[in-house]
Amino acid sequence: MSDTITTLPAGLATLERRTEIIKALIFEICAPLGRDSNNFVHLVDLAEAIGHDETNTSASQPGTAKLDSSVIKVVVRLSNPNAMIDEEVRVENEVAAISLVQKALISYPCKIVPKVFAWQGSKHGLGWIVQEYLPGEQLSLHFSDLQTDKKAVVLDQVAEIFKMIQSFQHGVEGFGGLGFDGKGGVVAGRSSLWSVGPFSTHAGMYQAIFAKQLELTQVTPLLDGWKGTGLQEWLQRFSTSGGFANLLAHTGDIQPTLVHGDFGAENILIDPGTLQITGLLDFDFSHIASPADEYFYSFPSFCGLVPGPFEDEDLQLLRRYQTEGFPSAPSTREATSESVDWEVARLWQGALEKHHLASPKDIDNIAELADIYWFLLDVCPPFFNLPRWLARKTEEQKLAAKKAIGENLDRYVRR
Template sequence: MSHNHINYEGRLAFVRGLLKDKFDINGETEITPIQYNPEVPFKFNSFIYSITLPSGSAPKTTPEQDGLKPGCVAIPSGTRDFILRLTNSDAEGMSPTNRVENEVAAISLASAALEASYPRIVPSVYAWNSTGNKSHQGWILEEWMRGSQLDEAFEAMDLNQKRNILSQMAGILKALQEAKLPNSFTGIGGLSFDEKGRIVSAVSSISGLGPWSSYQESFKNQLDDALEKADASQYIRGWRANGVRDRLDRFIEQGVQPRFEALDSKDERILVHGDFTTNNILFDPSSGRITALLDYDFSCVSHSSYEFLQSLSDVQGQFKISTGDGTEETTLTHAKLHGFSETLPETTGDVQWELAKALENELEKAGVKRPRTIEGIDKIAEVHAVLQAALPWRLSNADILNLQSEKAILDFRGESEQGLMALLDRLGF
C-alpha cells in the first residue's frame, strides 16, 4: 500500500466531520477524490475532493464565516458543488508554516489581476484553515470550476488550436505580471496574512526560507540551503570528492553577484504562479476558452524571470541553459533570447519548434515580459542551473530514492557529478 493510501478512510472521515462541524452539512453528501491514484509512489502535495451537497441542502453560515477570513468570499446562495483541498503534512518539498495562507493570498491577488480580462477563471475561496505546524490539518474550501483538463487535450490539438490556447495563456501571464501588490507586501518570497488581514511577505511555501530583501538574496540563501542538504546526504556527501565542492563554493562567493548585476530591473517584484502549465488549466472543449487557472501551491512574489525558470515546461516556454554546445536546447535558448528564424529546425528531439515559436509570438502580442525582453535572464538561468544541480531530485527525494537500487543511485550520482563539473566548466569555475 502506498503512503498516500494509508489514511484514505481517515481523510474521508475528516472531510465528513469538517462539513458537519463547520458548515452544519448532513445527509448523503457526495465526496469524490480528484486526480487520486492509490498506486502513485510519490507523496501528493494535497488531497483534493469534489463535494456535492444533497439536493435542497446548503451550508449554513458559521460565526467564523460571518467575519470571513482574509481572502474569502461568502458562499453564494444555492451553491451545492465545492472543491476541498487537504494539505499533506508529509509532502516532500512543502513548508507547512504558511502554505495555506500562501495559496489563499496568491489566489486573492490573481483573482483581482485577472478580473478585467479573464473574469471567473480563479476559484473563489470560501473558508480555510492554516497548517501552522504539522499537528494541524490545513484545508481550503473553494469554488468548483467547470471545464476539462487541458493537459489531456493539448497534445492532440492542431497548431491553430494550440495557438488559441497559447494566446489566452499569454494574456493571463501578462495580467499576473501586472497584478497590484499591496503596500503591506515588502519583500521577495512567500505570502501570508498579518493580524489585520493584510497580505504580507512570508517564507517560501516550497523551501520554508525567506522572505528576502532581494532576488539575489533569495538565490544565495537557497544555494546555501541546498549545500547543507547535500552535506547531509549519504550519497551526495556535499560534493566533496574530486574538488567539486571547492568549485561550487567559489561560484557562490564569486559568480552569483556579477550575474545578478547583469539583470535588468533587478528590484522588480511581480506575482508568480510558479506552476503555470496545462496541467493546472481547465478549458471548454467546445469553445476552446480557458475556464480556470488552478493550483497556487508554488506561487510567490519574485522577479519576472522566475516564472520562466519554473513554469511553462509543457508548452516549450521554460527557460534553461544547456552544458553542451550545438544541442537543440542551446539553439532554443538562443532563439528565445534573440528571436526565432523564419525557417525553423526540423522537430527531431525534445524541442517542438513550431510550438515554441507560436508561444513566443503570442507572448510578444500580449506584451509579456519574457526572455527576449528580460536583459540578463540567461545569467540568472545559470545560477538556477547550479542550484538544481547542487541538489538533484533523484538523490534527495526520499520517495524516488526508495524506488531505485543502490547501483542505480550510485550510477546517477556519478552522472550528476560529471554534469555539475561540466556546468561549472562552462561557467568558468
C-alpha cells in the same frame, strides 16, 4: 451547520486519517477529483446547501469568500506531507496567492481562479483548503492532440492571462513567499518551496536559496554533501568567498513580480468543446520574484521553459531562440528535432508577442539568471529527497542521476 466548515479537525497526524476532514462536511458523494499532485484533491457533493449569512467565514479568515447558499459542490485540497513543500506556510501561501491572482484577473471575462471558503495551515496537523469547484478538464489531457489552429486559440488565452498576472501591481514589498499580516493584507513571507524569506532584494533571496541548498546536501543520503567529488569544497568556497554574490551583482535591478510557479497545462482547465479556459489552479509554488522567474518554473508543455546551459542541442537551440529571438523562417535543425516541438514553441512566442508580454528575449540578463537558477537546482536536486522518485529508482539509476548532476556542476566550475 456552519460548524461543518469552520471547525474541521485540526489534529490529524497521519496521512491515513486525512478523510476525517472530508467527513466533517455533510455530503452525499465524495470522490477523488484526479487533479492530485502535491495535494490530495477531492470533489465533495454537499447533501444540502450550507451557505447562509451565519456561515460567512471571511470575517475570521483572510483570503476567504462567503459560501453562497447556491453552492452544492466544493473541492477539498488536503496537503500531501510528502510533497517536499514547507508544511507550516504552504496553505497560507497558496490562499494569499489566490487572493492576488483573483485581483490580477478581475477584468478577465471569465472567473477562472477558485474562491476559497475556508482553510487551515499545517502547524497543528494536515493543512487543507475548501474551495470553489471549477468545471473543465485539464489542458494536459487534450493539448498534444489539438490541431495547430486550436493550439493557437488556447495559447492566446494563456498568454492573455499571463500578461495580466505578470503586469499586476500587487503591492507586496520585497521577495519571497506570500502570507497575510494581522489586518488580512498580503505580505511577503517564507517561501513554501525553498523555506527561506522574506527578503528585501532578489539577490538576497537567491543567496539564501544557495545557503539552504548547501545545507540540504549534508542531509541528502544520495549526495552525502558531495563528499569525495571535490564539489563539496568548491561549493563551500564559492559561497564564502563571495563568488556567488558576485554573480548576482551583475543581474541588475529587479522588479518584484508575482510568479505562479507552476503555470502549465496540468494546472489549466478547459472546456473541451469550446477550448475556453475555465480554470487556473494550484498555487503551491507561487511567490514574488523577478519577471524572468516564471520562465524557469512554468510553460514546459508550450516549450516556454527556459532551459539551463548544459541541456541537449535541441534545447540549447530553443534557449538561444528564446533569449535572442526566433528567426523568421524555421531552420533545418528544427525539422530534425526530437526533444522540442518547434511548432508549439513558435506559437507560444507568437502569443507572447501578440499580447505585448516581456518574453525571455525582452528581459535583461535572463540568460545569466537562468544559469544561476539551474545551478541552484543542481546543487541539491529536489527529487533526490522525493520519496516517490526514490521508490521508483534502482540503486544504479540513482547513482547515474547523481553522476549526471555532478557532471553538470563540474561544467559550472570550469566556466
